[in-house]
Each structure stands twice: as structure tokens, then as C-alpha cells.
Amino acid sequence: MIKKHRKPSIKLRQLEALFRRLNTNHPRRKDVEDDLFKARAGYKGEQQLDYDLTFLRDHEFLILSDLRLPHQGKHFQLDSLLISPYFFLHIDAKHLSGKIEIDHTLGQMKRVRLNNESDVYNDPTLQIKRHEMQLREWMQVNKHNVLPFESLVVFTHPNAYLTILNGHPYRRRIIKNGLLIEKITGLQQKYRRPVFSHKDLEKICRQLIKQHTPSWENLLSKYSISPVDIMTGVFCPKCGWRPMERIHGNWRCINQSCKYEDRSCHLAALDDYALIFGSEITNPQLRTFLRIPSRTTAFRIVQSMGVTHRGKQRYRVFYLPIEH
Ligand SMILES: [Zn+2]
Structure with a gap:
């Protein structure tokens, strides 16, 4: 059951608004546009993930999309969180196309686009491991039992060709979206001992939604844009x-x-x-x-x-x- 639906994030809507109203000859316009395209791609990946999850049958998950939770004075963000009486599953969507190579030894991910331009990112499993730890701590702070916790990095772009270099300790957590349902079914078979009642689960769900804190960022100062450059x-x-x-x-x-x-x-x-x-x-x-x-x-x-x-x-x- 979907408990929190996905909407375009504040960040995406901020970039859309800024791009619409920034003077057309402003020197930072290209940077804003690049970030806007990235945010749009991210949203597209998350929507693909939501679509893939509609094929999940006979499950007891409560599904929460796009949660941003407070943690030790800062916040952490979860693309999709599936909570069940047996285990929690966090899914991080990556909507990148091209040849993608993940090297855990160096903690990096490299993407080569069709035009041969390349981008370098952190190994995405580093982030999901961090989020896993933060959510465990969030559960402890909010006085809940800690149950098994799983996370997945899901590549949602049809033109993503993935290579995971040998020796990656979390390689089973990295998949393309076509395998998502199979993967979740496997996890459901692995965890069969309930930790929470449905009532507990509803309570946790309400708490997560209540603590969700959307972010507003001052983009004018981020891009050094003066208010007079806004139409x-x-x-x-x-x-x-x-x-x-x-x-x-x-x-x-x-x-x-x-x-x-x-x-x-x-x-x-x-x-x-x-x-x-x-x-x-x-x-x-x-x-x-x-x-x-x-x-x-x-x-x-x-x-x-x-x-x-x-x-x-x-x-x-x-x-x-x-x-x-
Ligand atoms: Zn008109």
C-alpha cells in the first residue's frame, strides 16, 4: 500500500522556477540548466521505480516515497522506503545512461556517455550503507525495535550498461530495474519472522511522514545570482x-x-x-x-x-x- 506518494521535489521545482525566471543571458544559466536536467532525470528514475513496484504482488509493504528525515542536526533522504513486519527495504534509484563501471576498491563509479564524455561519482553503495546506518539510528532514537534492513541501488535507465568490478562486497545490492521484483521476492523469502505488528508498522509510518522535512535551499546565493537578475x-x-x-x-x-x-x-x-x-x-x-x-x-x-x-x-x- 502506498502511504506517501511521490511528487516533484522542492529542489526540482526550485530549479524549474529559477530556470524559468533567470535572465536569458545570465552567465550561470548553463549551470542552473545542467542541475535542472540532473534533477529531472532523477525524478524520472524515481517514477520508473514507482512503476516497477506496481508489479509487486501479495505483499505487506507500506511504501513511502521521497522521505527526508532529521538525523543528528542534519537530514538524510530516501528515494523509496518499503516497510513490512519482517524487514525494511530502502531503494535508491539511479537514472544514468551509458557505460557505468563501479569500483568499490576506489569507492567510485564512472559513467561514459554515448558521446564519450565521462562523469565520476561515488560508489552508490557507500551512500545506501550510510542511509542504512542513519535509519537504524533513527529507529533507536524513536524507540523502535531494529529489524533486518536491506537496501538496493536500482539503475532505471534502459540505456545503462553496468559493470561491477570484481571484489565488490555489495554487488548483490546493485541491479537494473528489470530484476527488482525478483530481488524483492527473494528477500521476502529470506525474512519470515515478523518483528512488528501491522499496528506498530502504521505507527512508524505516521512518524516517518510527520518527520519528513522538505528542503528549501537559497539558490540565489548557491549560484551567486542577484535578485535583479530574476524576471x-x-x-x-x-x-x-x-x-x-x-x-x-x-x-x-x-x-x-x-x-x-x-x-x-x-x-x-x-x-x-x-x-x-x-x-x-x-x-x-x-x-x-x-x-x-x-x-x-x-x-x-x-x-x-x-x-x-x-x-x-x-x-x-x-x-x-x-x-x-
Ligand atoms: Zn498569452
């Missing part, structure tokens, strides 16, 4: 024209061949704002970003959204929601 205005959802004009409570596209009108186009723009600048916004900031001159209109917009606020009069700060 303001409402984008037309139909033709992409910017800025739309606000007339009598309506947003109107000023592209003469489009002329699209809608009352709620500011919502997407304010989503972008929150993803790029964070959820706090003042009335003047809102007016600048949406390009509306009137203070009252700006106030009416935040009021209609029902957002929370702090402070009085012109020092008032509103909190835009960031959907998790």
Missing part, C-alpha cells in the same frame, strides 16, 4: 508572454494574437517567488514581482489567498505557501 511579472499560461496585465481583477495577456484572460494567473508567479526567494513577502515586494502599482490590489491578492502574516501595517510580512 518579474506574471507569465501567460497559454503563450508564455510576460508580463500579463491586471485589469479589473483579471489577468490579461497583452500579446495581441493571444489575449488570454484568467483571474488566478498570479498564483503560479507567486509559487515561483516562494521557490526562488522563500515564503516571506511584503506588500512592496509583491507589487514589484507581480508588477501591480496598487497597494490595495496587492493586499486583496494576499487576502484572497488566505495566507498567514506577521507584523503590522507597512511592516507586515506575508507567508506564501510552498506546497510539499
Whole structure:
């Protein structure tokens, strides 16, 4: 049973928003684009994993996607966590194409793309072992019994050709997605002694979801981008024209061949704002970003959204929601 569905991560949505609004000639645009493509590929791999898991039959797993949990003042992230009364299984998806070689002796993974360019990463089993340890500690801190724990690195790209160099101690944990169900079935046969009741399991599941902490990162400082390099205005959802004009409570596209009108186009723009600048916004900031001159209109917009606020009069700060 799926207990936590997958959605695009905050990180991916932040990169999408930044890429959409960063000035087209900005020197860091290529870096943002590269990171955006990586994040999109990661999400694609995770979706493939979710699809593969739908072929799991007669199981007692509760499935949680994309968990980010607190651990000793930091956080760790799990792509997919399957919990059952018998054992827990963590699956990390890797959506890379090309020739991939994993060398545990050096702790590295090398990927050679079709165009012969190569990238070097850490051996992915190092990360899953670390996450395994962190989840064990999380279980102890939250006063649960520790049960057998398994983890897998699953390569989800159809054009991934894998080589695992001899002597890799965890080579059985690295597979391509085609083998996933067979592998999980094997693990189900291995662990037959229940450690948890279904009630315990539901409780752990609720706790995991409650402690899930989505991350928002200040991308402007990460890429050294100045706020003035972010395009303001409402984008037309139909033709992409910017800025739309606000007339009598309506947003109107000023592209003469489009002329699209809608009352709620500011919502997407304010989503972008929150993803790029964070959820706090003042009335003047809102007016600048949406390009509306009137203070009252700006106030009416935040009021209609029902957002929370702090402070009085012109020092008032509103909190835009960031959907998790
Ligand atoms: Zn338009």
C-alpha cells in the first residue's frame, strides 16, 4: 500500500522556477540548466521505480516515497522506503545512461556517455550503507525495535550498461530495474519472522511522514545570482508572454494574437517567488514581482489567498505557501 506518494521535489521545482525566471543571458544559466536536467532525470528514475513496484504482488509493504528525515542536526533522504513486519527495504534509484563501471576498491563509479564524455561519482553503495546506518539510528532514537534492513541501488535507465568490478562486497545490492521484483521476492523469502505488528508498522509510518522535512535551499546565493537578475511579472499560461496585465481583477495577456484572460494567473508567479526567494513577502515586494502599482490590489491578492502574516501595517510580512 502506498502511504506517501511521490511528487516533484522542492529542489526540482526550485530549479524549474529559477530556470524559468533567470535572465536569458545570465552567465550561470548553463549551470542552473545542467542541475535542472540532473534533477529531472532523477525524478524520472524515481517514477520508473514507482512503476516497477506496481508489479509487486501479495505483499505487506507500506511504501513511502521521497522521505527526508532529521538525523543528528542534519537530514538524510530516501528515494523509496518499503516497510513490512519482517524487514525494511530502502531503494535508491539511479537514472544514468551509458557505460557505468563501479569500483568499490576506489569507492567510485564512472559513467561514459554515448558521446564519450565521462562523469565520476561515488560508489552508490557507500551512500545506501550510510542511509542504512542513519535509519537504524533513527529507529533507536524513536524507540523502535531494529529489524533486518536491506537496501538496493536500482539503475532505471534502459540505456545503462553496468559493470561491477570484481571484489565488490555489495554487488548483490546493485541491479537494473528489470530484476527488482525478483530481488524483492527473494528477500521476502529470506525474512519470515515478523518483528512488528501491522499496528506498530502504521505507527512508524505516521512518524516517518510527520518527520519528513522538505528542503528549501537559497539558490540565489548557491549560484551567486542577484535578485535583479530574476524576471518579474506574471507569465501567460497559454503563450508564455510576460508580463500579463491586471485589469479589473483579471489577468490579461497583452500579446495581441493571444489575449488570454484568467483571474488566478498570479498564483503560479507567486509559487515561483516562494521557490526562488522563500515564503516571506511584503506588500512592496509583491507589487514589484507581480508588477501591480496598487497597494490595495496587492493586499486583496494576499487576502484572497488566505495566507498567514506577521507584523503590522507597512511592516507586515506575508507567508506564501510552498506546497510539499
Ligand atoms: Zn498569452
